[in-house]
Each structure stands twice: as C-alpha cells, then as structure tokens.
Amino acid sequence: MSYNFNEAKEHIVNSYGRLEPVISHGEGVYLYDTNNNKYLDFTSGIGVSSLGYGHEKWVKTTSKQLKTLAHASNIFYTEPSVKLAQELTDKANMSKVFFANSGAEANEGAIKLARKYSYDKYGANRSKVLTLIQSFHGRTITTLKATGQEKFHKYFFPFTEGFDYVKANDIQDFKTKLSDDVCAIMLEAIQGEGGVIPLDKDFVQELVEICKEKDVLVIFDEVQCGIGRTGKMFGYNNFNVEADIVTVAKGLGAGLPIGGILCSTKVADVFKPGDHGSTFGANPVACAGALVVLDEICNEKYLEKIAKRGAYVKEIIEEANNPQIEAVRGFGLMIGIKVKCEPALVQKEAIKKGLLVLTAGKDAVRLLPPLVITKKELKAGIDIILEILSNLES
Ligand SMILES: Cc1ncc(COP(=O)(O)O)c(C=O)c1O
Incomplete structure (x- = not known):
C-alpha cells in the first residue's frame, strides 16, 4: 500500500x-x-x-549482523561494538567511546560527562556550559537549552539550568562569559542548522588554548560536520586543535541510528557503572554498519x-x-x-x-x-x- x-x-x-x-x-x-x-x-x-x-557492502554487513545478533543488553559486550569502539577511537585519536542513538542523546551525555568531570575534581557549583549563539545541539530539554537560539527556548519550561551563550568568533565575548563556574564549552566547527557557518581558525585556536589553561573542557559537536563530511575526519580537524570530548551521530549511522561520545584520556574514566546508560546504545547492527562507514569514508x-x-x-x-x-x-x-x-x-x-x-x-x-x-x-x-x-x- x-x-x-x-x-x-x-x-x-x-x-x-x-x-x-x-x-x-x-x-x-x-x-x-x-x-x-x-x-x-x-x-x-x-x-x-x-x-x-x-x-552493497553496508547492506550486506548489516543484513548479516541482523541475522547473527540484532541486540544484546549493555550488561554484555558485543563484538561489533568493541571493534567499532577500537576503530573509531583510533581514527579520532581519542581514548574511549560511549555509544548512544542520536545526536541529541550524545550531546546530553557529553554535558553530563563534563559536569561529572568537574564535580569530581572541583566539587559542586562549577557546572555551567558555554555554547555559541546560532548553534544547534538537539531537541531534548537540555540540548534545546544548550542550543544558542532564543526561538528554541519557549513553551517547554523549565529548561535545564547552567548555560550561557558566546558570540561566534568573538574571543572577547568568550573571555567575558568564562566565569569561574564554567566547566565546558560546546561548539560546532561549522554551524550546520545555523546556516553552514564555519568558525574562524584563530578564534578556535585561542579559545582552546584558554580552555586548556583553565581546565575547561572543549566539546566539539561533530554530529553534522563529523565523520568525513568536511573532507577531514572531523570538522574541528580543519583548525588543528585538540578536543576533550567529541560527539558524533548522523553520518556514522549511514541509515541506522547511532550516536557516540568520544572521550580523551582526561575524561575516559569519569563515568562509573550506573552513571550513564542507553538500552539501544551500541546496537550491534548499527555498529557493524558504522564500521563500513569508517572503512569506506574515513581514510x-x-x-x-x-x-x-x-x-x-x-x-x-x-x-x-x-x-x-x-x-x-x-x-x-x-x-x-x-x-x-x-x-x-x-x-x-x-x-x-x-x-x-x-x-x-x-x-x-x-x-x-x-x-x-x-x-x-x-x-x-x-x-x-x-x-x-x-x-x-x-
Ligand atoms: C550539530 C548538531 N547537533 C545535534 C543534532 C541533533 O541530532 P539528532 O537529531 O540526531 O538528535 C543535530 C541535528 O541536526 C546537529 O546538526
């Protein structure tokens, strides 16, 4: 029909x-x-x-995995997810990964991760996350608030607290907003939904340098511009900087839902059992398909x-x-x-x-x-x- x-x-x-x-x-x-x-x-x-x-290869691989094992709970490891974790962290030059199902879920988890890192090290009250004006980070209550566009901050009150917004490419504005209670900044290397607007290299480099000095985590939201889209593994690779946390989704799935929070060594062991989870996260079929994407595209x-x-x-x-x-x-x-x-x-x-x-x-x-x-x-x-x-x- x-x-x-x-x-x-x-x-x-x-x-x-x-x-x-x-x-x-x-x-x-x-x-x-x-x-x-x-x-x-x-x-x-x-x-x-x-x-x-x-x-052809993606359909064959995912179909085969579908017959072999479509799902297992995260109480167990599965082969496709471990293999994908290894390949993805290798190519991304990161330490570990947490698998989710979407961009918003990955970003939500990244915010939790940054806050826990800061809580463990500095105690409460250092939980603010900066994002950029005109950014887009997702549709959950938290990621809507992380999104730096007023038009998304209506109807659904109360939103998650602890966000402030920086003018893209304005290092002075960033310095002004960087109060003592900031634990992280989340940015898209190229603002996608906002109008396909790449950040300035100088701005990103100076910002990352300042964050490093102050132990403020740099989270790159690579949901749209990552996994080869810009001709580099990640959009932020166009700026020669390093990230503490990188979120991915969209193109990694190539048609199946997957998201990921890539962790540098600094944050790789922050989440302990019970801190975060997702029933469908690390789905073996989605992971098997994502391995094909990495193989075909990310070389x-x-x-x-x-x-x-x-x-x-x-x-x-x-x-x-x-x-x-x-x-x-x-x-x-x-x-x-x-x-x-x-x-x-x-x-x-x-x-x-x-x-x-x-x-x-x-x-x-x-x-x-x-x-x-x-x-x-x-x-x-x-x-x-x-x-x-x-x-x-x-
Ligand atoms: C940069 C960015 N982050 C997050 C999201 C949200 O991703 P999802 O729709 O998979 O939750 C999007 C979606 O367009 C996006 O472009």
Whole structure:
C-alpha cells in the first residue's frame, strides 16, 4: 500500500514542516517517491546517508549482523561494538567511546560527562556550559537549552539550568562569559542548522588554548560536520586543535541510528557503572554498519576526494557569478549557498526539477549530498540550482 501526503498527515504528529513527496526507496545518490519520480539527493537525510542508498557492502554487513545478533543488553559486550569502539577511537585519536542513538542523546551525555568531570575534581557549583549563539545541539530539554537560539527556548519550561551563550568568533565575548563556574564549552566547527557557518581558525585556536589553561573542557559537536563530511575526519580537524570530548551521530549511522561520545584520556574514566546508560546504545547492527562507514569514508584517500569534490562545487558556483548568490560557505561536502531570495523557494523549485536540497539559518540553501557522490552528479545538481536562481532573476 502506498500513502499520499495527506493520508500520511492523518497519522503522524505534525511537528515537522514537511515537503510533498512521500519517499519510497533509494538507490545510489537518488531517492524515488511513491509515484516513482526520481530525485538527485543533496540532503542525505540531513547528513546521515553518507554511503548513499543500497550501498552493497553496508547492506550486506548489516543484513548479516541482523541475522547473527540484532541486540544484546549493555550488561554484555558485543563484538561489533568493541571493534567499532577500537576503530573509531583510533581514527579520532581519542581514548574511549560511549555509544548512544542520536545526536541529541550524545550531546546530553557529553554535558553530563563534563559536569561529572568537574564535580569530581572541583566539587559542586562549577557546572555551567558555554555554547555559541546560532548553534544547534538537539531537541531534548537540555540540548534545546544548550542550543544558542532564543526561538528554541519557549513553551517547554523549565529548561535545564547552567548555560550561557558566546558570540561566534568573538574571543572577547568568550573571555567575558568564562566565569569561574564554567566547566565546558560546546561548539560546532561549522554551524550546520545555523546556516553552514564555519568558525574562524584563530578564534578556535585561542579559545582552546584558554580552555586548556583553565581546565575547561572543549566539546566539539561533530554530529553534522563529523565523520568525513568536511573532507577531514572531523570538522574541528580543519583548525588543528585538540578536543576533550567529541560527539558524533548522523553520518556514522549511514541509515541506522547511532550516536557516540568520544572521550580523551582526561575524561575516559569519569563515568562509573550506573552513571550513564542507553538500552539501544551500541546496537550491534548499527555498529557493524558504522564500521563500513569508517572503512569506506574515513581514510586519507577518500577524505581527500571529499575535500576536492567540495572545492569543485564551490568553484562552479563561484564561476557562475549568479547575482542571486551572495556567498558560498563550508568545507568539503557541507556547503551553504547564501542566497538573496528565500532559500525555501529554491528548495521547492528544486523538487519540481528532481533535486532535493536543504535550507539552513535565514539565508542559506544547504547541500549535504551523500559522500559517495561523483563530480558529474554534483555538477548536475548545481546546474539545477543555478537554473532556478537565474529564472528567479529574470
Ligand atoms: C550539530 C548538531 N547537533 C545535534 C543534532 C541533533 O541530532 P539528532 O537529531 O540526531 O538528535 C543535530 C541535528 O541536526 C546537529 O546538526
């Protein structure tokens, strides 16, 4: 049975601004709707489907794991989770990992971890977490409050206390907000939902240096920009700094839910039995799939390819000199096109032409194509966007 848009609306809570096509299946970098219309996908399910759809090795590996062992409680270790932990911490140059199921859950756990580290070492009342204005960290009561956008701080009172917000790229503002009760700062190397806005290298480097001196933990939220998306293992690797805690999700799952809190040696043993947990965390099927992602994407050769493809996209957009485009932002295949018109208008027109794109912040058309996309496929999608923008102009 296939549902149309209005039928689907009757059954699912209306919490998303949904778009018209009901998605039926995917193949490579294409999605198909229930009427078998084909769409080139520049969204990856918001940064998840890094291997595209129906990736042979990923499907084979996860299917095999599904038959072998779909779930075991965290009272036991399982092979896929230990193997993934080892590979992930190796590639990330971190010590240990806690597995969760989503970005918000990973961030929530990272905040708990930072607070416990500080409590153990300095006692109570050093629990404040700084985040950046225009950031996005999730939809739970705590991660909504961690999100530095006023529009998310309504209705759901009381929110978790102990957050303050720093202007991105303003080191003076950071110094002012860095009171004695701060235990950590959480940042996205590239603000995704906020508009695909990369942080300045100088700002990040100085901030990390100050945090190190004051034993304030640096948490990078790599949920959207991590796991190869920017042409590096992590977005923050573009700034040559080290992190105390790194959160991951989205692209690591490639289609299955997984999240992770990567811990440096400083915090690796802070959680003791009973401090944190998650029933589905470290799910063997999700972990087996994530191992394929690491293998396929997170190696030097492939990361370089992603960086080059991103540079190619920027080049063709810039060469087009389209008067509707004010700037192209981002690294690798995390790209924001700052447009003069309403980004949602471009998104709607693109669907009519068989292309799926995202929007971000107030002014950006956001592109997060599968990381396995070819140059030719990228060019085809960009041509559609440029055509739409040219038509708007005339
Ligand atoms: C940077 C960042 N952090 C956290 C989240 C929340 O992730 P999830 O939706 O998996 O809870 C998102 C989701 O868009 C994100 O972009």
